[in-house]
Amino acid sequence: MFGIKLENVTKRFDNVLALDRINLEIDAGEFFFLLGPSGCGKTTLLRILAGFEQPERGRVLFDARDVTDVPPHERNTGMVFQNYALWPHMTVWKNVEYGLTMRNMSQHARDQKVRRALEMVQMSGYAERSPNQLSGGQQQRVALARALVIEPGVVLLDEPLSNLDARLRLEMREQLQDLQRTLGVTMIYVTHDQKEALAMGARIAVMQMGKVAQIGTPRDVYRQPLTRFVADFIGEINLISGEIKSVEFEVVATTDVGDIRGQAGYEGVQVGDQVLCAIRPETIDFLSDENKTTDNVILGRVRRAIYLGEVEQFFVELASGDQVKLIQYGATMQHAQPGDEVRLGFSQQQVVVLRDEAEDRDEAV
Amino acid sequence: MKRFDLNWPTLIFLVGLVGFFILFLFYPLWYAFVQSLVVDGRFTFAFYELMVTSPVYQESILNSFRLGMITTIATTLLSLPLAFLLVRYDFAGKGFLNGLILVPMVLPPFVGAIGMKQMFARFGSINLLLLDLGLIDQPVDWFGGGGFVGVVILEVLHLYPIMYLNVAAALANVDPSLEEAARNMGSRGFRLFRTVTFPLMLPGYFAGAIIVFIWAFTDLGTPLIFNYRQVVAVEIFNSIEDINENPMAYALVVFVLLLTVFFFYLSKATLGSRRYEMIARGYISSGSRPASRGMTVLIYAAMLSLTGIALIPHMSVFLTSIAERWFMAVLPQETTGRFYTMVFEHPMSLSSIEMSLMLSVLSTTLDIVLGIAIAYLLTRTRIPYKGVLDAMAMLPLALPGLVLAFGYLAGYSGTFLDARHYPVPLLVIAYAVRRLPYMVRAAYAGFQQTSMTLEEAAQNLGASRLRTLFQITFPLILANLVAGGILCFAFAMLEVSDSLILALKDEYYPITKAIYALMGRMADGAYLASAMGVFGMVLLIVSLFLAGRFLGRRMGELFRA
Structure with missing residues (x-):
């Protein structure tokens, strides 16, 4: 499990400053939220952590290791995509197993881990289904299992609940929180939904125009906002x-x-x-x-x-x-x-x- | 509320349309099917037996398969890397290169074959050049194996753009986040391609592969020019003369038809159930990244050399058309423009141009009327069995021209439509039916992009439905209609198999048939034929350019399955 440190991370897309000298420290085992309106750079930040984008300047540290130039497949992060990104040509089981196969794990170990991961998200009965036979909430759970099964150093969640209906969203909030607590894994959660961040977050970084406007507990950012924006x-x-x-x-x-x-x-x-x-x-x-x-x-x-x-x-x-x-x-x-x-x-x-x-x-x- | 919008005019049109499809799509196929099984009122499998047992037919079928397979594999190997380069990298001139890929398509392969034969002959330009350079000391037999290699080369050079369009579209449609998810899970490189990217591309790739395979399998003109006669298409063509004595051709046509149906069924059965565009996209990453300087150079080098090679047939046709004397020399010793003047003087070439113009105008008009009506019914009304109508209109896309033309010739023999007496009606219909899918697609896209609220606004202000259609809808989708019409026209002008099979009298020869006939007839037939080929090429280039101007980037969509 990683603690994460960002030093002066800056990213530009076609002369638009997407991230402007971001400095953040996230403790190992923390449930950390990146909150902000669309276009504030929160997803870019998450993608830099996963390695899909390279910062123009600055460093990304997983514990003490500088991973700024490490390609995505060597980072051991587990990402849950906004659209879940489940491979439609594979069954639920194969989807979850994929990361373990890439790690050249034995068949026996893979079977065990996949079974446990599916149990954890209550999807055991759906192993042989294809992803498009699942409801949004079920797909969401499989995506979560896929990210967790590789025992990642950090779980990256990109608006994971935004495609679910309101009731399901509340249900998944609790489950996610429980999972995070039981596993004790570092989780970074991107959202534009302030209620979600307030309800679930241990700490929240509120982002605005590529900058961190404020970091604090839900209580802090609500009661003691530092700027008009926050x-x-x-x-x-x-x-x-x-x-x-x-x-x-x-x-x-x-x-x-x-x-x-x-x-x-x-x-x-x-x-x-x-x-x-x-x-x-x-x-x-x-x-x-x-x-x-x-x-x-x-x-x-x-x-x-x-x-x-x-x-x-x-x-x-x-x-x-x-x-x-x-x-x-x-x-x-x-x-x-x-x-x-x-x-x-x-x-x-x-x-x-x-x-x-x-x-x-x-x-x- | 009524379940369907069915008023009398719609109903009458639908009945007429179904009648048209029955008469000119299903009946000819059915006729060939019956003829292949029933002789003198008795049911027999004799012809199918013969097909399997006779060494001649076995050889032909095998050759056609080899032609189809090799062409498919070769076009795949060419298009996959190309698609990766052009879809995944951003660089200056990307649009230009994307357009360049389509250029080789402007020449029917059999016309290219005429030029290629000149250039690659035993004492043609290439051998002479290599001899001069001292690279070889014996002329190379380039198209050894009785012309098979030549046919394959021309099919590949002609068909790789179609394969590319399908592969590139399939690749572009792969949701980037699915690949990112795989990389996040520790996958990369070829393993990533094998386990995630390619499986996701498979439906699109398969569709392209089927088109290419069937095209190469059923192409008639190219093997004819190379005198490579042991293929199914040529066997069918040759048996037209004595079809009444030897019904073997019916069995071969049915065989080709069943093969086509089988492939499309196969693709539907194995891939049709998978819907990959299932979930709303999240973060849109374009999936392409800027190319480094070195990469840009590599991409240009690859594209330009490939296009250069693919344009050799075009070049050779052009050189042939201006050669006064071209004998034992790398380039023509003397050039002349007289073959171009001859195009407009020689009775056959002149009448063929007039003929093609007339046929194309008529068939395009038919396509426009039918295409707009069908697209309108599909997008703007609730009618029963929409799916069936859609499928019927798209069916000709999958149907080899050879099969349809043969069905027309045989099925209407002895009626007032008999192509042996007066082929114009059947030629017009054949052209129209074969290109109808393009028109339907173009119009369909237009209707779909035009919000119905614009029409409703007009109706709300008192315009009738018909008036709305002419004053609001048509002006808005005019670009699509024009582009579709131009494409129908251009392809009708250069339609090969229909023309070769259906036009049986000199005075009714369209351009392509005239080119073929001239090749065999006159001493300098090849030169005149080449001049006509250049004429056709220019026509097609101008048409595609115009259509591209109207359709913009969506042009490629018309050529995909």
């Missing part, structure tokens, strides 16, 4: 722009809707910085009681209420014209109705003050 990409967030007014006891920003107190989201916050106050919709409350107060209070009028069963969403227009989204749980009681004048309160703990960078503003969707 805040926007993971979950939903309200952004209110303003200017830093004071940094003495707490960070305070002046905005069109009054002062907002929050946590510094970047180092070296200075008075006069142009900033964005990022507030998650579920951390804002209606202050129904006139006298009740909290760290931050802003005023607005409810434009729309969307009842979703377990939660209810509200869109509140502020005096500045901005709209703020709220999510209220326990939507049994009626919080507010369109047209209501409301007071919104949120604690200073829940506000991350981010640098308002021009380039970020262009890229964020």
Whole structure:
């Protein structure tokens, strides 16, 4: 099992910078996620690990071994392709056996390992089927067995669940997590689905335009996003722009809707910085009681209420014209109705003050 | 909702179409089949017995098999490496080389044979050149074995582009991630090719191999020119004269037909059930990579030398056509343009050009009408038994021209369509039926690429269905229709087996038959024939070029199985 280290990995496709000086360290046995929108370079990074692409600059290390120039067939990585890439001219058994045959393993050992691998993914009964007789979920499992049977140093998963329907996806998430835990194998998982990454990942690298925007646990990246991009990409967030007014006891920003107190989201916050106050919709409350107060209070009028069963969403227009989204749980009681004048309160703990960078503003969707 | 769109006009057209197919596709084949089994009202296997027992027929069948096999193997060995180079590498001029591959196809192989015979004769250019250079001291008998080698060489040089198109398409269709998965599992090089790439290419390769095999097996013109008479195609051709006394030809035709059916059945049975384009593609890696400088040089060297060799027949035809005197010399001693003038003066060549033009215009018109109608029915309506209609329209692609032409000649003998009296109707129909698949494919592709919402928008605004068809659909798919039409026309102009078999009177000879007849008749027949060959070549080049302009890169798709 490998620990993996990427040093300054850079890759260019026809003058487009696909990866820009990527530095990453992934521990042996870790379940690591590469998360980002399409075109952010996450799949390219995975393919560089598998050896299908060569970095233009930088090094790839498996443990201490420099594998930058090692061809794919000598890397001992097990890849699960997005489309599974099961060979249609071979049975399920032959598909799984292939990697062992390439390793010149004895027939006896091969039989044993293939049988165990198929058992592991609960596909024992399908050994003689051809891949196109299988459902998407079953194909997915065979692809997984094929990658695991060679006892790879690292398993590379390229959006493995994206072709499955929603329910199956949830089921496979759990199975994958269990497998990873039992086998203790290093797994690198590429996805654009933030929910998947939050739900399964031990650590997540959020990628943007060929760079790593942030690395951290799901809790970190959700609660303490480092950039507007990360805040926007993971979950939903309200952004209110303003200017830093004071940094003495707490960070305070002046905005069109009054002062907002929050946590510094970047180092070296200075008075006069142009900033964005990022507030998650579920951390804002209606202050129904006139006298009740909290760290931050802003005023607005409810434009729309969307009842979703377990939660209810509200869109509140502020005096500045901005709209703020709220999510209220326990939507049994009626919080507010369109047209209501409301007071919104949120604690200073829940506000991350981010640098308002021009380039970020262009890229964020 | 009704299950099918069947109104009276559609129904009448369908009935007419089925009638047409029955009359001009199934009946002739059935007729040959019956004639081969029934003599004077009695059922007999005598001819099939004779086919197996008679040394003459045994020899012919064996020779045809050898011709087919060797051609198939040789074209495979040529096309596989070529396909790998051109599909897997990116380099400057890739499109140009891809086009270059098709160039040798512009000459029917039997016309090339005329030139080749001149060049490779005992005292032809090649031997004289080698003698001059002191490389040999005896003239080499290049086409030893009674012409077999010559026939093989011409078939290979003519057919490798078709093999290439199929192999290259098959290779390009292999999902790159399937190969990547194999490399990820530790496979590489030839082992990777043997265990993953080639098995995945197999359906496409097999389809190409069948076409090439059947083509070489049934080619009539080339063996005739080389006077290599012991092959099935020539046996059938020779027995046309005395078909009423000797029905052996029927058995041979049925044999060829069954062989064709068998091969296509085999490919369906073994490969048809495998659908390889099964899963949506994930990360699209193109599967090709930039070629290094050295690799580019290698690719160009390989392609240019191969094309150079493949164009020797063309060159030799051209040289022959301008030779005033060409005797015991490497190149013609004197050149002349008089054979080109002669093409338009000699009664046979002139009338053959007029004849070919008329036949091709008529057959192309028929193809366009039928092709558009069939493609429309297949793509835009719900009619019962669509698959059957599709299969019927595509069937002629698999059917050797020799078999169909023979069926026409025999099946309609003694009727008002008898080719011995007036071959024009049957020639037009034969040309049309043989090229119909190209037109259907071209139109089909057009209809498919044109979103139905564009038509629906017009109908929504009040245009009738017919009006929509003419004002919206046809303008949008015009390029496809024109390209399909040009191809039908060009191939009709240079159709060989139909013309050789069906045109039996001088005044009805089309170009190809005239070339063949002139070869045998006049002292300088070969020169005049070559001039006509060059004329045909130019015609085909211009047509293919035009069709290519209209169809763009999809051109190659028309030649694949």
